[in-house]
Structure formats: structure tokens, C-alpha cells
Amino acid sequence: MKPVLECVEVKKHFAVGRRSRLHAVDDVSFDIAAGESVGLVGESGCGKSTLVRLVTRMLDPSAGDILYRGRNIGFIPARSFAGTQFRPKIQMVFQDPSDSLNPRYTAFEAIAEPLSRLAGVQEAKELRLQVEEAARRVGLPEELLPRYPHQLSGGQKARVGIARAIVLMPDLLVLDEPTAALDVSVQATILKLLAQLKRELGMSYLFVSHDLNVVRMLCDRVIVMYLGRIVEQGPAQQVFDAPAHPYTRALINAIPAVGGRPEAREVLAGEPRSPIDPDPRVCRFFGRCPRQVDRCRQEEPVLREVKPGHWAACHFA
């Protein structure tokens, strides 16, 4: 069976000034199988959000192919993508539910909008039926549907955001830090809800998060990005237990843990290199890497398979 999503050497470069180009996403290739959940992690500025906007087709790639079930959707201009049959299939849950919900829409209207706009459901009775069904799936009590966002708690707003994304039964749900704005007590219920929805509806997830513990719990596979490139990808448990790239190692090391000893932690020195016209010969992690040698600035390492299904871009992996 064809993967739900396939990215092949996808690039997004932004022009900076007259000559320079900012390499936000550089030659990124990965796929997501049906029913699989893939985590996407990396620091701010690594290109996560740009990649998400490319995949959800809100942004046009500079080069490369984006395939949905084997059909190339990368060339469809982002502006007209909403009019295609693919829009209902790839949906997104945005970061802060307080910012991403229209304050003048009730919960009902927010969930009904994709139905009427993209699926052509116009009849009031049918609309109500489907909205209530979605609300039930995400555990949003029916009596909250007439409420406006400011009358809902953070967790309830998160549920509206998820209901609105799943109401069209997409194949791929892209979640951009869906729990970052929530307290741990609420985060746990939302994570459980997401795990349950995936089981029930068989959707694939692309789950962007900076909380690696959350990614480990929810995802089958994880992709680690650094400065526009994928530096490591593989089965989540394996990547966390035996990271092959020094950046992944530093990232995992930096997660605070109850009873952890910060003294024993190796803190990454310095700032990331500039993403503007990066030198194609130098490893992107050069300058911050604890293991760097001369070779790392003469030859940029490419992704290679270190274990079946586990790839890393490091000379030492």
C-alpha cells in the first residue's frame, strides 16, 4: 500500500535580500505509512514549521515532490489547494487553541465550518448530526457547543481544535505542538484522546513537538531536524534509547528529569549556524558538535542507515 504521505527531496528556500537564500528546508525526504504516527522534533528555527506548512500545502516548495497516496500534490499552488479533493484528507491541529479559534465562532460553528466549506454539507440537520458526532469523539460535552472560545477552558478549546480537524475524517492529521499551551494535568487527557482517536479512526499523525517525552509516548517513528535538514530518523524507542546523531543525543540529554542531575549534563555551546546560504561542504551541526573533527567541515555527512529503518547524518554514526 502506498504511504499516506511521501516527501522526496523537498526544499524551501526563501530569498533574503537580492542574492542570498535562506535554506529553511533542505532536501528533506520521508514518508508516513497509513496509521503511523511520526514525531517531528528540533529546535526553533530548524525548519519544522516550514515543513509542516509545506506538507499541509499552505506553502509551495522550491523543489521536490510531495505525494499523497502516490499522487503528486506538491505542484498544486497553495492558494488553490483548498479547492482540491485533497484538502479534507490532510488536516491540521494548530498550536495554541486560544489563538487559532475564531473568537466570534461558537464551538459548533468552528466544527461545522470545514463541513460546510469543504464537504458541502449544507442541511442543518445533517450538519448538527456530524458536529455532534465529532464532539462526542473528542469528549466535548454537547452543552458546550453553543459556547464561544472565551467561555471554554484551555482543554475544552483544544478539544474543539481537534474536533474541527477530524470532522472530515482526514487520512493525515498534522499536529503542531497540540499540548504546548496546556497544563500537565490537561495535557495527559489530550494525549490519551489523541492516542484513542488514532486507534479508532486509523489516521496517520505528523506530530510536531518540543517535548520529547511526549513524542516518545505517542509516536512510532521520530524525525529529528537541524537547520533545515533531517539529521536522524528511526523508530521512536530506538532513537531515544540509542541516538546516533550527536545533536539528538544533546536534545535528549537536555530534557529535565525528576531526580536528574544537571551537573552531569553536557550543555550545547554556541548558537546554530546561519541558515542563509550554508556552505554545502560543512556539516550543519559544526561549531556546536562535541565530536567535530576536520572532516566535518570538508564534507557534509549524508543520511545513512545505521540500523534497519534508523538513519543518521553523521560521520561518526
Add this chain to the structure above:
Amino acid sequence: MSLLEIRDLSLEFRTRSGTVHALEHIDLAVDRGETVGIVGESGSGKSVLSYAAMRILDPAARITRGAINFAGLDVLAASEHDMQQLRGREMAMIFQSPRTALNPIRRAGRQIEDVLRVHTTTLRAALKEKAIEALARVRIPDPERRYSAYPFELSGGQCQRVMIALALACNPQLLIADEPTTGLDVTTQAAIMELVRDLARARSMATILITHDLALASEYCDRIVVMHAGHVVEEAPTATLFRRPRHPYTAQLIASTPTPEKTIASLSSIPGNLPDLRRTDLPSCRFLARCERSLASCGTQPLPSVSLAAAHRVHCFHPL
């Protein structure tokens, strides 16, 4: 005597929709050189408590009882002039989202100079040098160049370093760090927290770390105070708190924090929400409605403060 002592503090906000009982009977003491964590959900009163300590509360806030003492000064009775002398010089604060807390149209170095000019007797000619020194102390690479950078030209982590440089410019005795790393990457968070810890140690400065991240608090705090809905529910030395939490809320908070060992199934969530603090009939235990251990007798009496082992206190009728 402790550096900061808050005794039996109650505070409310008068709003159009009713009086919010934001803090009730809060006791908190912070010693010199010690790092104390204040943890709890949003809305639990963590930030309001620290604002009260600095007396930078919203005009709608009213302190209805209690006392705050900082280094021998009665904070609640002090004149505004005395407080202005204190803030920035003796007690300083770093905020969440450093980019918005800094002045966007003033160069980083100039903002540090402003603090030095107001609070110290630094000679005008030496200001720039001192500001660059302050930037170097917070390990900003190339401080001479960053001196003239505007906040938008700096990364989030560097903005937070500038904030720390501002806060520490006058060697305060107490630093209040209100979610200093929320919104920063984990790698940057580690570097910032290490910086705060090293600087605090070097000057035996007391630190209050306000955070919702229990794991972060566990790594950097000597003691942790757990707040829920305007109450301190438990307070203990860090190791004790995690080894044997006695308040059901603390235990549930720990159980709902994701860790490498937990799975989705083993992650627990805390039922319900914070109670509406505008209610006039709030039970004496504000965790009552969310508590799995609540008994019929809970909430009928004033909330007890149970002293357990050394420095371990819990406010519960029926502790674990």
C-alpha cells in the same frame, strides 16, 4: 531570619464579576542562597504571589491579611520610594517571553545601562564597560557587538540572557524567575538554567523559580512549594517531595508528568478544573472536588497545616 518571609498572606482581586480569592493563608520563607521552586497549574497563584513579594500587583488587587518581610523591611508598609530602591537593586525578576519583556526600541546594552544609572553610582564614563561586562557574565558570545543589538536581532535564548544580565546588574539578594525558560528550546533551557544556577551560587543569591515543569524544578530547586487554586498545598525538600508526596494533588501532578518510563496508558490525568475562585462558598480545601481521597468530613473544618518530617508541610485533612 529568612531573607524573604511571607506570613499568612491573603489577597483578592475585585472584579466586575465578583471578588477573586486569589491567595489564601500563604506562608513562604526563602533563605539566602537557597533556590525554592513554586509549582502548580496556571491559575494557581504562583505569579501573583511573587508579584506580591515585589509589590508590583495590579491595582485591583487587595491584600486582606498577612505580612511580607524582606531583609528586615516590612514590604506591605514600605513607601513606594523605598520599594523602588529595593526593586532592581535587592530583588529582581526575570519574566517569561523575554522578547516582549525587553524594550524593543532600545539597544540591549543601553537597557543594562539604564538599570546601572538608576540603581548604582557607576560613573557615566564607565557605564558602557560595565554593561559589556554584564553581558559577558551571562555568557553572551561577542558582548561588544551584542551591546548595540536590538532585541529583534537576538535569538530567544540571547534575549533571556540579556534579561538575566539586567536583573543581576546590581547583585540582588533575591531573584524571582517566573517561567524563565517557557517557550525556549530544551537545549537553550538547559543552558539558561545552568547560567542562573551558577550565577546564584557565585553570589549566594536566593532564587525563586516559578514553573509548571516539575522535572525542571526537581533539578534546580532545594525546596519545592506546590500551589493549587491560591493555596500552598505542600512544601518539602525536593528529594522528599518526589520520593513521598503527601498531598494527593502533588502525587497526581507527579503522575501526570510525562517521563521516559511512562506510557500513554500509565500517564494519569487530574480530573476536573481549578474551582472558580470567585465563589463565596469555597470549601476550606480547594482541591476537594478533584480529590480521589476526599471524605465527607473534608472541607468542613479550617484546612490544617500538618508538619511532617523536617521542613515538610502538607495542608490536607487526609494526607497520603
